[in-house]
Amino acid sequence: MAKVLENLDEVTIRFAGDSGDGMQLTGMQFTSTTALVGNDLSTLPDYPAEIRAPAGTLFGVSGFQIHFGSTEINTPGDICDVLVAMNPAALKVNLRALSDGGIIIANTDGFDSKNLKLAGYQSNPLEDSSLEKYRLHAVSITKLTENALADTNLSPKVVERSKNFFALGMMYWMYSRPLEPTLRWIEDKFKKSPELVEANIRVLKAGHAYGETTEIFAVRYEVKPAHLQKGTYRSITGNEAVAWGLIAASVKSNLDLFLGTYPITPASDILHELSKHKNFRIKTFQAEDEIAGITSAIGASYGGALAVTTTSGPGMALKTEGFGLAVMLEIPLIIVNVQRGGPSTGLPTKTEQADLLQAVWGRNGEAPIPVIAAATPSDCFTMAFEAARIALKYMTPVILLTDGYLANGAEPWMIPQVSSLPNIAPTFATNPEGFLPYSRDEKTLSRPWAIPGTPGLEHRIGGLEKQHETGNINYEPENHEFMVKMRQNKIDGIADDIPLAQVEGDEKGELLVIGWGGTYGAIRTAVEAKRREGKSVSHLHLKHLNPLPKNLGEILLKYKNILVAEINLGQLVKILRSKYLLPMLSYNRVLGLPFKANDIEQKIDEIL
Amino acid sequence: MHLVEELIQSNKNFTAEKYTAKDFSSDQDVRWCPGCGDYSILAQVQRVMPELGIPKHNLVFVSGIGCSSRFPYYMDTYGFHGIHGRATAIATGLKIARPDLTVWVATGDGDGLSIGGNHFIHVCRRNVNMKVILFNNQIYGLTKGQYSPTSEFGKVTKSSPQGTVDQPFNPTLLALGAEASFVARTLDRDPKHLQSVIRRAAEHQGTAFVEIYQNCNVFNDGAFFPFTEKETKDENVVYLEHGKPMVFGKQKDKGIKLEGFTPTVVSLSDGKYSVNDLIVHNENDTMLSFILARMSSIPNLPRPVGVFYKVQKPLYEVEIERQVQTAIQKNGEGDLEKLLNHGETWTIQ
Numbered sequence: 001m002a003k004v005l006e007n008l009d010e011v012t013i014r015f016a017g018d019s020g021d022g023m024q025l026t027g028m029q030f031t032s033t034t035a036l037v038g039n040d041l042s043t044l045p046d047y048p049a050e051i052r053a054p055a056g057t058l059f060g061v062s063g064f065q066i067h068f069g070s071t072e073i074n075t076p077g078d079i080c081d082v083l084v085a086m087n088p089a090a091l092k093v094n095l096r097a098l099s100d101g102g103i104i105i106a107n108t109d110g111f112d113s114k115n116l117k118l119a120g121y122q123s124n125p126l127e128d129s130s131l132e133k134y135r136l137h138a139v140s141i142t143k144l145t146e147n148a149l150a151d152t153n154l155s156p157k158v159v160e161r162s163k164n165f166f167a168l169g170m171m172y173w174m175y176s177r178p179l180e181p182t183l184r185w186i187e188d189k190f191k192k193s194p195e196l197v198e199a200n201i202r203v204l205k206a207g208h209a210y211g212e213t214t215e216i217f218a219v220r221y222e223v224k225p226a227h228l229q230k231g232t233y234r235s236i237t238g239n240e241a242v243a244w245g246l247i248a249a250s251v252k253s254n255l256d257l258f259l260g261t262y263p264i265t266p267a268s269d270i271l272h273e274l275s276k277h278k279n280f281r282i283k284t285f286q287a288e289d290e291i292a293g294i295t296s297a298i299g300a301s302y303g304g305a306l307a308v309t310t311t312s313g314p315g316m317a318l319k320t321e322g323f324g325l326a327v328m329l330e331i332p333l334i335i336v337n338v339q340r341g342g343p344s345t346g347l348p349t350k351t352e353q354a355d356l357l358q359a360v361w362g363r364n365g366e367a368p369i370p371v372i373a374a375a376t377p378s379d380c381f382t383m384a385f386e387a388a389r390i391a392l393k394y395m396t397p398v399i400l401l402t403d404g405y406l407a408n409g410a411e412p413w414m415i416p417q418v419s420s421l422p423n424i425a426p427t428f429a430t431n432p433e434g435f436l437p438y439s440r441d442e443k444t445l446s447r448p449w450a451i452p453g454t455p456g457l458e459h460r461i462g463g464l465e466k467q468h469e470t471g472n473i474n475y476e477p478e479n480h481e482f483m484v485k486m487r488q489n490k491i492d493g494i495a496d497d498i499p500l501a502q503v504e505g506d507e508k509g510e511l512l513v514i515g516w517g518g519t520y521g522a523i524r525t526a527v528e529a530k531r532r533e534g535k536s537v538s539h540l541h542l543k544h545l546n547p548l549p550k551n552l553g554e555i556l557l558k559y560k561n562i563l564v565a566e567i568n569l570g571q572l573v574k575i576l577r578s579k580y581l582l583p584m585l586s587y588n589r590v591l592g593l594p595f596k597a598n599d600i601e602q603k604i605d606e607i608l
Numbered sequence: 609m610h611l612v613e614e615l616i617q618s619n620k621n622f623t624a625e626k627y628t629a630k631d632f633s634s635d636q637d638v639r640w641c642p643g644c645g646d647y648s649i650l651a652q653v654q655r656v657m658p659e660l661g662i663p664k665h666n667l668v669f670v671s672g673i674g675c676s677s678r679f680p681y682y683m684d685t686y687g688f689h690g691i692h693g694r695a696t697a698i699a700t701g702l703k704i705a706r707p708d709l710t711v712w713v714a715t716g717d718g719d720g721l722s723i724g725g726n727h728f729i730h731v732c733r734r735n736v737n738m739k740v741i742l743f744n745n746q747i748y749g750l751t752k753g754q755y756s757p758t759s760e761f762g763k764v765t766k767s768s769p770q771g772t773v774d775q776p777f778n779p780t781l782l783a784l785g786a787e788a789s790f791v792a793r794t795l796d797r798d799p800k801h802l803q804s805v806i807r808r809a810a811e812h813q814g815t816a817f818v819e820i821y822q823n824c825n826v827f828n829d830g831a832f833f834p835f836t837e838k839e840t841k842d843e844n845v846v847y848l849e850h851g852k853p854m855v856f857g858k859q860k861d862k863g864i865k866l867e868g869f870t871p872t873v874v875s876l877s878d879g880k881y882s883v884n885d886l887i888v889h890n891e892n893d894t895m896l897s898f899i900l901a902r903m904s905s906i907p908n909l910p911r912p913v914g915v916f917y918k919v920q921k922p923l924y925e926v927e928i929e930r931q932v933q934t935a936i937q938k939n940g941e942g943d944l945e946k947l948l949n950h951g952e953t954w955t956i957q
Contacts, residue, residue: 013785031946032952035952035954036952036954038954038956119658196757207687222954223955229954229955229956230956231953231956232949232953232955232956232957233953233954233956234952234953234954235658235947235952236947244948246948247942247944247947248944251942253611254610254611255611255614256705258701258704258705260701277935277942277947278931278932278934278935278936279932279935279936279938279939279941279942280941280942280944280947281932281942282932282938282942283705283928283929283932284836285700285701285704285928287697287700287730288697288726288727289726291694291697291727292694292697292700292726292727293695294699295690295698295727296696296697296698296700296701296704298690298701299670299688299697299698299699299700299701299703299705300701300702300704300705300706300726301701302701302702303612303701303702303705303706303709304611304612304615304696304705304706305612305705307701307705321691322691322694324691325690325691356868367757415948415949415953417616418944418945418948426611428611428612430614430615441840441940450704451612451615451617452614452665452666452667452668452686452706452709453612453619453665453666453706453708453709454615454619454665455622455663455665456665457665457857458664458665458684458685458686458687459686459687460634460636460680460681460686460687460688460689461687461688461689462681462687462688462689462690463673463689463690464689465690472636473681478774481828483817538818
C-alpha cells in the first residue's frame with residue numbers, strides 16, 4: 001500500500017506508560033535521533049518521585065514529551081499531537097494534554113481488565129467510542145514484541161521490557177527518523193549481553209517494519225531540519241550543561257573543581273556527571289548530609305579549589321547557615337539550586353520557581369549573595385560559568401538557580417569554541433609584606449584569597465564579625481556597621497560588571513512581560529505570537545537577579561503595563577515593586593509544570 | 609588547573625625553622641576564663657608542634673563553635689573558626705582539596721557530639737587524615753551552663769533543674785563504633801600525658817580522635833577531679849601502655865583482669881593474683897578497645913587513659929586522589945574541547 005508523506009513544521013509527541021516501561025529512555029532516544037536529523041527541539045520529562053510505583057496506577061504514570069520542528073522551538077509544547085499510551089492509566093492521565101483530533105497509539109495488551117480497573121475505567125476506552133474525537137491506533141505492542149522474539153531464549157520478563165523499543169520503532173517510521181543512532185546506542189549500552197543487543201535491535205526494527213506494512217497507518221510525516229545557525233550542535237540537558245559549565249570554569253581558571261553535595265532530586269545528575277570526569281582533576285564528595293555538602297565545599301574553597309555545592313528544595317534550607325559563613329568569610333563558592341516544587345519535600349520531580357526570595361533574602365543577618373538564573377537547558381552552561389566568574393572575581397558565594405524542567409529538559413546546543421570562553425584569572429595572595437586578610441581590592445572590594453600552604457600569611461578567619469582589614473574578631477558598633485555596608489556594597493557593585501538587560505521586541509510600548517529562569521521559552525513563544533498579531537508587547541528575561549542589571553529601571557518606565565510571569569505566587573514581582581516602586585501585574589501558576597505559552601498569550605490578551 | 613599545585617611546588621624547598629612553643633602563639637588575646645582547662649591544652653599543643661617538623665604555613669586548625677572552638681585564634685598557624693558542629697565537615701573538604709596540609713580539628717562535647725555528631729561519626733568511618741581533639745567538659749560553657757551529651761544522667765544544670773533524663777555518650781566508644789583508626793583519652797591536668805597523646809595522634813596516619821577531660825571551672829568545676837587530683841588520681845586512673853599489663857594504684861598494687869568479657873579490679877598484694885593474670889594492653893586489638901572504652905561506664909573501675917586503639921587503614925583523601933590519577937592515566941588529562949564534542953553531534957553548514 002502506498003503511504004502518503006505529509007510535511008509538518010512542528011510536532012509534539014508524548015510517550016506515556018508505567019514507571020517501569022522505559023518511557024524516559026524511549027523519549028531520550030527519540031530526542032537524540034531528532035536532534036541528529038537537525039530539528040530544533042525541547043523536551044519535558046514528567047515522572048513520579050517513586051521509582052517503580054505499583055504497575056497500572058494513575059500515580060505511577062511516567063511521561064516524556066518532545067516538541068520538535070523545522071522552525072525555532074522554545075517550549076516542550078503546550079498540547080500534544082501524538083500520545084503513545086502503554087496502558088489505561090497513561091491514557092487517562094495524559095489525554096487532557098492531547099489536541100482534539102490528535103493521534104493516540106495505544107498498546108491494546110496493556111488494556112486488560114485489571115489495568116482498566118486500576119485506572120478507573122468502567123469500560124475499555126479503546127472499544128467504547130469515547131475516543132471518537134481522536135485518531136486512535138490500537139496496536140498489540142506486547143504481542144508483536146513477543147512475536148518478534150519468539151525464537152529466542154529470553155525470559156518473558158525481558159521480552160516484555162523491550163516493548164518500548166517497538167513503540168519507538170513505530171514512531172521512527174511515522175516521523176521518518178533513521179534507526180541508526182538508536183542501533184548504535186543499543187550496541188554500546190548492552191555490549192556486555194549480546195542477547196539483549198540482538199533482542200532490542202530486533203524489536204526496534206519490528207516496530208519500524210510494522211509502521212511500513214500495516215494498513216492502519218496511512219500517513220507518514222516528515223519534519224524538515226530547522227534553520228539553525230551554522231555550527232556544530234549536540235543535544236544537552238540542563239544538569240549536564242551545569243556540570244560542563246563548571247568544568248569549563250575550572251579549566252579556564254586553572255583551579256581544581258571540588259563538589260561537596262548530598263544526593264537530591266532533581267540535582268543528583270550534576271554529581272553523577274562530574275563524577276564521570278575525574279580526569280579533569282575533579283574531586284566529588286558525596287557528603288553525609290546537605291550541611292556537610294556545603295561546609296566541605298567551604299573548606300575546599302578555603303584551600304584554593306573552585307568549590308561547588310549542588311542541591312534542591314529542602315537541601316537549600318539546610319545549607320542556609322553555610323551560606324552565611326561563606327558571606328562572612330568572603331570566599332568563592334558556587335551554590336546550584338535545581339528548584340523543585342515546595343514547600344518541604346513538596347514535589348521532588350516537578351518544577352517550580354519558588355526559591356527566589358529564599359535565594360536573595362533567606363539568611364540571618366545582612367548576608368547579600370549574588371543570584372543568577374539560567375533561561376534554557378543549554379544556558380545552564382553559560383550561567384554556571386558566569387557563577388564561577390563572579391564568585392572568583394568578587395570572593396563571594398553565588399547562587400545559581402535552575403529548575404527541574406531545565407535540569408531534565410533537553411535542547412540542541414551549539415557547542416562553543418573553547419578558545420572563545422573568557423579566561424577567569426584568580427590569584428592567590430603570596431606576599432607577606434603588609435598582608436591583611438580583609439584588605440580590599442579598590443575596584444571589586446574583594447579581599448585577598450590567602451590559602452593555607454603560603455609561607456608568612458598564617459592568619460585566622462571565621463564567622464564572627466571581623467575588624468576591617470585585619471580580620472580580627474571585633475564587636476565594636478561602628479566597625480560592625482562599616483563591615484555590613486562593605487559586604488553589601490561589594491555585591492551591589494557587581495551590577496557594573498554584568499550585561500545590561502535587553503528587551504526582545506520594541507523598546508517601548510503597551511506591555512512588557514518580564515520573566516526569569518526556565519520560563520524563557522514559553523514567554524518568548526507567547527510574546528512572539530502576540531507580536532505577529534500586531535500587539536505592542538515585548539519580553540525581558542532576567543538572568544541576573546541580585547544585583548539587577550543597572551538599566552532595568554529606565555526600561556520599566558518605557559511601558560504602560562508590566563507583567564511579571566513566574567511559577568510561584570509572585571516573588572520577582574515583589575522584588576521589582578519594592579525596588580522600583582512601580583505598579584506591576586503578575587501572572588502566576590504553580591502546577592509543578594512549565595508554563596504553557598498559550599496561558600501567557602491569554603493573559604496578554606486580557607491586558608491588551 | 610594547576611594554580612594550587614604551582615603554589616605548593618614553589619614552597620616545596622621551604623625549610624621549617626627551628627620553632628619553639630612561642631612561635632605557635634598568635635598575637636590574639638586569649639579569652640578563656642581564668643583557670644579554664646583549655647589553657648593547658650593550648651600550651652601542650654604549642655609545646656608539641658615544634659617537634660613535628662611541619663612548617664607553620666602547612667598547619668591548619670579548624671573548629672566549630674563553643675569555648676574549645678576559639679582554639680584556632682590562639683595558634684599562629686592557619687586557622688578556621690567555622691560554624692557550630694561542622695568543623696570536621698569543613699576539615700574534610702579542606703583535606704580532600706589539599707592532602708598536602710596537616711589539619712587539626714578542635715571541638716567540644718557539644719560541638720562535636722551533639723550538633724556535630726553526624727559529621728563526627730562520618731569523618732571517623734571515612735578515615736580522613738586529620739586529628740580531632742575533643743575538649744570534654746561535660747557541660748555547655750559558652751551558652752552558660754546547660755547539660756551536654758556527655759553530662760552524667762541526673763545532672764542538675766540550668767536547663768535541667770530536676771536533673772537530666774538523658775543518657776550520656778561515651779566519646780571513645782562512639783569513635784570506636786564509628787570505626788575511627790586512632791582513639792585515645794587524656795587529661796588537661798596531666799601535661800606530660802597530654803603531650804604524649806598529642807604526639808601519638810600527630811604521628812598517626814588517619815583520623816586520630818583524642819578525648820581530653822577538660823575542667824570547666826565556671827560551670828562544671830571538678831567534674832574530673834577524681835582522675836586529675838594528686839590525692840585521688842592514682843587509685844582512679846589506669847594508664848594504657850601498649851604491651852604492658854594494666855596495673856594501677858599508688859603502690860602499683862592493683863590491676864585489671866578480664867572475667868569473661870568483663871574487666872574487674874584485682875589486688876596484686878594479697879597473693880591471689882600476679883601481673884601475669886592482668887590484661888596486657890594491645891592497641892591493635894579491636895575487641896579489647898571496646899572493652900576498655902566501656903570501662904568508663906562501669907562504676908568502681910579506674911578510668912583508662914592513653915591510646916585505646918590504633919590501626920592502619922586507607923586514607924580517604926589519598927584514595928580520592930588515586931581515583932583522579934587513575935582517571936587521568938586511563939583517559940588522559942581532561943580536554944574540554946573533547947568533552948564538549950564527544951558522543952553524538954551534528955553540524956549545520
